[in-house]
Amino acid sequence: MKKLLIGNQAVAMGLYHGGLGLASSYPGTPSTEITEFLAMNDDIHTEWAPNEKVAMEVAFGASLAGMRSTCAMKHVGLNVAADPLFTLSYTGVNGGLVICVADDPAMHSSQNEQDSRHYAIASKVPMLEPADSAEAYAFAKSAFELSEKYDTPVLLRMCTRIAHSQSIVELGQREEAPVKDYVKNPGKYIMMPGNAKQRHPVVEDRTAALAEMANNCMYNTVEMAQDNEIGIITSGCSYLYVKEVMGDKASILKIGMPHPLPEKLIQDFATKVKKLYVIEELDPVIENYVRSLGIQVTGKELFSPIGEFSQLTIAKAFGLEIPASICADSAVPGRPPMMCAGCPHRGMFYTLAKNKITVLGDIGCYTLGAVPPLSALDSTLCMGASISGLHGFNMARGEEAEGKTVAVIGDSTFMHSGMTGLVNVAYNATNSTVIILDNSITGMTGHQQNPTTGYNIKGDPAAKVDLEALCRALGIGRVRVVDPYDLKACETAIKEELAAKEPSVIISRRPCVLLKSVKAKPALVITPDKCKSCKRCMGLGCPAISMHDGKARIDATLCVGCGVCKQLCAFDAINE
Amino acid sequence: MKTTSIMIVGVGGQGSLLASKLLGQLLVDEGYDVKVSEVHGMSQRGGSVVTYVRYGDKVYSPIVTEGEADYIISFEKLEAARYAAFLKTDGQMVVNTQEIDPMPVIIGAATYPTDVLGELKAKGLKIDDFDALTPAVEAGSSKAVNIVLMGRFAKYVNIPYERWIAAIEKAVKPKFVEMNKRAFELGYHS
Numbered sequence: 001m002k003k004l005l006i007g008n009q010a011v012a013m014g015l016y017h018g019g020l021g022l023a024s025s026y027p028g029t030p031s032t033e034i035t036e037f038l039a040m041n042d043d044i045h046t047e048w049a050p051n052e053k054v055a056m057e058v059a060f061g062a063s064l065a066g067m068r069s070t071c072a073m074k075h076v077g078l079n080v081a082a083d084p085l086f087t088l089s090y091t092g093v094n095g096g097l098v099i100c101v102a103d104d105p106a107m108h109s110s111q112n113e114q115d116s117r118h119y120a121i122a123s124k125v126p127m128l129e130p131a132d133s134a135e136a137y138a139f140a141k142s143a144f145e146l147s148e149k150y151d152t153p154v155l156l157r158m159c160t161r162i163a164h165s166q167s168i169v170e171l172g173q174r175e176e177a178p179v180k181d182y183v184k185n186p187g188k189y190i191m192m193p194g195n196a197k198q199r200h201p202v203v204e205d206r207t208a209a210l211a212e213m214a215n216n217c218m219y220n221t222v223e224m225a226q227d228n229e230i231g232i233i234t235s236g237c238s239y240l241y242v243k244e245v246m247g248d249k250a251s252i253l254k255i256g257m258p259h260p261l262p263e264k265l266i267q268d269f270a271t272k273v274k275k276l277y278v279i280e281e282l283d284p285v286i287e288n289y290v291r292s293l294g295i296q297v298t299g300k301e302l303f304s305p306i307g308e309f310s311q312l313t314i315a316k317a318f319g320l321e322i323p324a325s326i327c328a329d330s331a332v333p334g335r336p337p338m339m340c341a342g343c344p345h346r347g348m349f350y351t352l353a354k355n356k357i358t359v360l361g362d363i364g365c366y367t368l369g370a371v372p373p374l375s376a377l378d379s380t381l382c383m384g385a386s387i388s389g390l391h392g393f394n395m396a397r398g399e400e401a402e403g404k405t406v407a408v409i410g411d412s413t414f415m416h417s418g419m420t421g422l423v424n425v426a427y428n429a430t431n432s433t434v435i436i437l438d439n440s441i442t443g444m445t446g447h448q449q450n451p452t453t454g455y456n457i458k459g460d461p462a463a464k465v466d467l468e469a470l471c472r473a474l475g476i477g478r479v480r481v482v483d484p485y486d487l488k489a490c491e492t493a494i495k496e497e498l499a500a501k502e503p504s505v506i507i508s509r510r511p512c513v514l515l516k517s518v519k520a521k522p523a524l525v526i527t528p529d530k531c532k533s534c535k536r537c538m539g540l541g542c543p544a545i546s547m548h549d550g551k552a553r554i555d556a557t558l559c560v561g562c563g564v565c566k567q568l569c570a571f572d573a574i575n576e
Numbered sequence: 577m578k579t580t581s582i583m584i585v586g587v588g589g590q591g592s593l594l595a596s597k598l599l600g601q602l603l604v605d606e607g608y609d610v611k612v613s614e615v616h617g618m619s620q621r622g623g624s625v626v627t628y629v630r631y632g633d634k635v636y637s638p639i640v641t642e643g644e645a646d647y648i649i650s651f652e653k654l655e656a657a658r659y660a661a662f663l664k665t666d667g668q669m670v671v672n673t674q675e676i677d678p679m680p681v682i683i684g685a686a687t688y689p690t691d692v693l694g695e696l697k698a699k700g701l702k703i704d705d706f707d708a709l710t711p712a713v714e715a716g717s718s719k720a721v722n723i724v725l726m727g728r729f730a731k732y733v734n735i736p737y738e739r740w741i742a743a744i745e746k747a748v749k750p751k752f753v754e755m756n757k758r759a760f761e762l763g764y765h766s
Binding site: 002006029030032108161164166167168237240241244310311312322323324325327328330332333334335336338339340365371372373444446538541543545547557 | 587588589600601604609610611612613614615616621622623624635636637638639641642643644654655657658659660661662663664665677678679680681682683684685686687688689692696699700701718
């Protein structure tokens with residue numbers, strides 16, 4: 001059956017058809033849909049874990065028990081899960097284990113542009129890299145056999161353009177993989193020094209065996225051109241851009257397994273072409289390996305380690321004709337992403353900005369609090385860094401900072417890695433004030449459930465974390481809840497908690513306005529005669545409010561009637 | 577057949593994903609090789625979004641670069657101007673005349689250009705501009721702008737009307753099929 005699938009759905013279908021029994025993941029663009037599509041199958045277990053480390057360990061446990069399992073995450077999620085990864089390499093698997101990781105070149109929705117292939121090399125785990133949905137399906141499906149045959153977890157690397165591009169896939173059938181027997185094997189699965197010393201040589205031998213296999217496998221393919229002028233070693237979406245521009249005019253070695261790389265295949269290919277190029281996005285991983293073999297090659301001199309490529313990148317590098325445009329310059333105002341009309345984060349950020357509070361931020365929709373006119377954030381580093389960072393900031397600057405600095409973190413991010421930071425605040429004692437922006441969902445990645453929402457990945461009722469009780473249990477004496485639509489309540493809470501001489505948590509609670517369960521109120525209307533053009537409401541940065549002929553106006557198609565702007569108007573111009 | 581490149585541009589939340597899903601489904605049904613590149617995540621929060629649709633005998637790259645687009649379907653005027661450089665010299669734009677102020681305009685750091693489409697037309701770009709919002713509301717929802725635009729665009733490609741309707745029936749949730757068929761019809765006959 002031919003279907004048009006995004007890469008992530010193709011991965012999900014491949015894993016499922018490859019006999020998958022369990023998937024545990026934490027959402028992260030561009031990886032999220034892999035697990036969402038898996039969750040549509042009722043004959044396997046799927047779940048959202050609180051973070052990527054937990055997810056990978058759950059997948060490990062299932063593999064240990066004999067079940068084919070997976071976990072999916074974005075590139076920075078693999079940093080969180082790096083701890084189990086490196087030792088999973090030593091234990092190997094019982095049931096096949098596939099770790100899906102999605103890189104984000106050009107940072108469409110990420111805080112950095114790291115290249116996950118370094119993890120494959122560093123952890124000595126084989127990595128597959130498809131170039132389109134058909135390959136994503138085939139590679140994912142084959143990965144369990146590879147995993148079990150070589151007794152290793154397998155990394156499946158996606159990138160934004162593969163994960164979120166649709167192309168045609170010829171789908172097969174699910175092949176059931178019965179759960180294997182579990183046999184206690186301390187030497188393999190208890191990684192204490194004596195055992196690990198026995199396992200490390202096994203890992204080295206395995207990598208050598210995989211490298212040999214790589215010379216002759218379905219993942220790495222060669223297409224020879226009529227002439228032998230140009231040879232290109234490439235992988236992933238770079239392959240697509242090369243084919244688009246060069247067609248059959250260049251010989252191509254396409255690498256579908258970036259680790260371990262095929263030495264003989266590369267050497268053989270290099271001898272057959274006059275001029276050799278490596279074209280790969282991000283870091284020179286293949287290029288450095290080719291150079292290490294003593295082969296002359298052109299790579300990062302022509303193809304930047306920064307951002308994404310396109311067919312234009314290839315055409316320019318080879319001095320080929322570039323398509324003409326009538327209108328070359330498009331100097332129009334930018335359109336950055338912003339918080340939605342009625343977003344519950346807005347009221348809290350407005351109050352923080354108004355009171356000139358220093359705000360250590362975190363990862364989620366609320367990172368958009370950094371955008372003008374609110375410009376309310378001072379830092380964003382990684383999941384959970386708001387709270388731990390605040391503690392360090394307050395330690396360094398003392399009482400003066402404690403009275404005017406806060407951390408903001410979402411409910412899902414708090415579950416992911418905020419709790420440990422909060423324990424540290426209580427244990428090592430700074431008078432830090434932490435604001436949990438509880439919008440009852442994992443927002444930015446497209447509405448996934450999490451342990452605070454009371455629902456699981458299927459939307460069925462599940463154990464619900466009591467955030468207030470949790471914060472108290474972690475050692476925080478002052479815990480209060482405010483409605484971020486109530487500006488006065490926000491201001492009072494912030495001032496009182498910053499003044500308190502002990503650590504405190506403010507839970508800013510209101511569900512995401514995009515949730516289906518949240519019903520919009522009628523749009524508000526501005527009476528032009530009453531509007532004095534003071535632009536105070538404009539300070540909210542609400543996309544529903546704009547100025548027309550000197551008066552503020554509310555777009556009725558966008559406004560959800562949250563009423564925050566009404567609280568700011570001193571002239572009673574905003575009404576239902 | 578040479579690869580045809582289409583760009584669907586607009587503002588996050590306007591429904592470009594459904595439009596590309598519909599177009600992709602239709603082109604697969606017509607027997608073409610198809611690639612569609614979408615945008616998820618942060619850009620969807622009211623930012624500028626672009627989706628690429630490419631079809632032909634064999635399509636490699638999922639994206640469209642400057643000077644390559646045979647068609648640009650824009651959900652908003654400013655976005656048409658933003659991506660104008662992507663249009664082929666003989667390419668065609670289909671533009672909804674709706675104006676949505678971006679944040680720099682809302683906060684007064686920039687102004688919305690007064691005659692943005694007029695300037696593009698003066699440079700020689702082929703632009704078919706019309707109000708897609710009114711027919712969308714007439715069909716039942718301001719959110720149906722995407723399908724109204726598809727209806728207008730359908731006049732430029734050689735695929736029979738019934739095939740479009742069949743693709744709508746496949747791509748849209750059952751309870752919204754009738755509304756979207758109406759929106760398509762209004763766009764097609766506009």
